[in-house]
Amino acid sequence: TSLWMDQFYYVFGVTLIVFLLLCITCAEVTVVLVYYQLCAENHRWWWLAFFSSGSTAMYMFVYSFVWFGTLQPSTLISTYVLYFGYMFLVCFSMFLVTGAVGALTALWFVRKIFAAI
Structure with missing residues (x-):
């Protein structure tokens, strides 16, 4: 809500910690799911x-x-186009970032476990 209500975070350390927690959570969940896939012999x-x-x-x-x-309804179609357009771009960027974190973590994990064989 801070993006759309003109409220800005001046404590960037908290935002960085939350982003790092997001990356760690995505990495851990991905490693567990990839491990289950490899146990099922799905390459x-x-x-x-x-x-x-x-x-x-x-x-x-x-x-x-x-x-x-x-939010309050608007009569202008441009309000809807701008909001959902920007949200799509933000969400797609987040999809690429978290997807890359998961894929790179899974690659590291698979290389580690197959190096031990």
Whole structure:
């Protein structure tokens, strides 16, 4: 809500800590899911790793619809186009970042466990 209500965070350390927690959580969840895929002898873990951690952005995009419903309605179509256009770009960027974190963590994990064989 701070992006749309002109409230800015001046404590960037808190924002950095929250971003690092997001990356750590995405990495851990992806490693667990890839491990289960490898235990089931499914060698196609690449896209699972990317989409499982990137799915956080889909939740964020759905939540943006819910949050937009709490605002006052507008008669201008440009309000809707701008809001959902920007939210799509923000969510797609988040999808790429968290997906890359998950895929790179899974690659590191798979290389580590197969190096031990």
